[in-house]
Amino acid sequence: MIGNRSVDRSRIVGSFRGSAPVAFRIACGHPLQTNPRSWIGPKSVQSRANRLGALGGRRHPVSQTMAISLAMAISLAMDRSMQSPILIVGAGPVGLAAALSLSRFQIPLRIIDRNEAPTTLSKALVLWRRSIINLDPVIPYEDWLACGLVPKGLRFFDQGAYQATMTLENGAHVLPPGLLIPQSKIENRLIEALKQQGVTVERQTSLESFVQHEDRVVCQLQTPDGAEELETPYLFGCDGAHSTVRHSLGLNFSGESIAYRWLLGDIEVEVEDGVNPHAPKSEYERTLDHGWLYSTNSDQGSLQLFPITDTRYRIFVEAGVADPTTPRQDPTVQDLQAALIERTRLQWKITDSHWLADFRINERQVSQYVHGRVFVAGDAAHVHSPAGGQGMNTGIQDAVNLAWKVALVWKGDASPALLETYQEERHPVAERVLKVSGRAMRMTMSTNRLTRGVQDVIQSIVTHIPAVRKMVTSILAEDDVAYLHSSLAGESEGNVKPGMTLPDVPIEIDGQVCSSIALLRPRKLDAVYTLLLMSETKPDAWPGSPLVQVVRFGQDFQDPQRNFNQALGLHSNSGLLIRPDATIAASGAPAVIQDWLDQWMESTAR
Template structure:
């Protein structure tokens, strides 16, 4: 019996599989599709995700394959309004890494194979039921073979039409945005081509138009093309894309060599709970939203990282099963925030009234003139601003915040196959004694605290669990006792 059965081998399922495999948890990863994604789809891996990839051990492969976007420029009414400079991101990865989803999946699958695990393709989950100690799942193979499997945990990373979510009976509430959008992965040349290391956003009177750089000298164009009427329409032609580019970005730009032309609508939906019993959801199975800001895939991958260390500790008996309750509460709050922010950005970009457009452009030009606004915008896009201040795992002033990677002495917390808390304290002897009392939960060697007068327990995913005074050892012991095995 596999400890964990993961349904869906996109970026989220692959991230979860990589994390669990390096923690020594036995897994199966299935996907009903016969092959991996072949198109670019989600394009950007943000700073916080790259930081977490450091813990996974695969950042370098991504950096070698991606293109580093250094900022974004917003234009409207014939002038530059401003935009975030990603060098303001307080991270070792102060950029957005532009990389097609097909490459993201390829690199994660290669990393997973290093643990001796491969994706089982052409395998579909047809039904499941929960048991006292896990789940029973029925799998259908491409050759017609049926298989009944038992697993301690079942995780749905199977997208917006999730079979796992449907099996749980969880409502997927939300709406569809009213516009029809065009997407084109092409090449650009001519006068007015934006810099190859920046995202270019045009607020045009007929609707927004965005150019994203892609590795290999390509670019993605995304734009609204009118109100959606629900009727199926053929994919756009290159001529249609050229006319759109000329109208909204300037006649000097020429598009050619298309590899993907498509239309889509934006759906904004989310569950209110990310699991029941021993069955959980992550990624698009739990939340879908506007692509504005490029948050979707990153949010899903961070769902996976959040869930993985908790599953590992519970499965090895080092933590109480109640630890898993924090997954839904933490990631539900993040999902709500991402949905709200992406929806707001989309609404702002798609204003149709000329007066509203003029007011938006003036306001953006004013506010983007302030460095603090640009810095906060970059922090939000990069997801380094995400934290868990309201989590049941966050205790003490400042708990729940991201522990900056540069504040970690030696390997980052959770590096290698060790999903344990890291103690940062001034008294190494007392710290070692505390760790010895909770060997399954805390790494044995405490680290010097970069914040004088403080004691911190940092979670395996790099967020502060406990924040206390340097001498408050009782608080630390109580924190660990509450979360240790029953």
């Protein structure tokens, strides 16, 4: 209250943070680029009141009492606004990755999920290199290596007969192209890391509705204790293909449903000679060769096998045309064993099952990911064919891309314009995944022998030309995902361009060989960006900011084989500014780095 009049504190805060006259903000004791967290607290109320009292001048004086009341209202409203947690809806891999990435920057948040517990099903099976890199600042890549299986490659069959083998080409990388890890394990590791940050998933809690205002989103939740209203500065919709957030926004999930049915099973297998009457024609058909993926085409349809453990595999069986109205019917172990016998020569007996499902494929994407203070990510924004295992990975990368941008804006270290680059960078990535995975799935679906003959030729090329194998591996690992045309891509020199990911090559830190990605791990509390200097130039020659941590060749790491130097191709007096998602922001002389910081950061003072 001011006098006996009510004050709309949200309107005060909204104008104070954005559209208020410059004089008003200066009068409150804050330069234009001050972190808004410093606007909060009793220490500043009196000085803020003094300046408010002087605003009216001699003709329109503001009483000291009114000035103090107004200053306190601003402080209270700002405190409420800044402490209100960001709300993440959905605690699958995408929501968990978003929460973990926000908590890295000490952002208050809540993450809710309508389910009683995390999934126990394997669901997605592979974590590709780019996702491992994106998550490294919060979960070191060594943790994933300890619990995942490195895929060796793919073996192709046609009508049960072995055709070719394609190994995955890793080149100079330290990290493998990907790791076979069930989604349940990935979720558990993310949850564990979140708990270490003091964040717990709120289970059996759902978002019922929300109303977006200029300065906040008011959400209606249903919790185990009843209804709750929550005000949040930002709302993340990571709630899957049937997203409440997407539906509430009224977004068109444009695309199509593929009119086919697939049978899925997570099965235990063992070798048993004679279980398949089709005699094996290669050694691969009478052994369990751990780490290899199998793909076969036949007149009856396609079948794929993906290793989970030494004896557990995921099996996909194409099961014919089915329109959306066709009832779903989960397969039996006998159905899957019959498919193995009918379409392969594998002498594998299914001994047990952990998950059996009938599933359909949708290819859909919303046109816009950013809606004011509300965002959609992962399956809430795009769904596509499982070919290539890109779905979960694309969603995790959505989450990491969005989280660091929201964190900076929330802290007042960047303009809200930064949030628009989430749409700019991530929408084209999912759009491409839709096209590539859809094309790959349709190729495997063909029962036409002429078409399959063309596929055999393609497979022969892929398996015999190293450069093509390397390209395919890069696509699967998502090494080729880049934001070269993003507004955030600054000036550059050398081999790596802004928008590309920092190369993963061997370096030495404290005498130990590791991936260059380890250079991006947080070294100080408020650091957001990493400034990489490839010479022993003193840091004083470079832009300084609390948001930037400096890593220097010679002092912080060694490059004895010059792998890193060759990959970067930088001049010795150049620097590389790297974003929290391991993406190059800018490279070149100190002035180039400073220009980028000045353009995108609200506060870059030393």
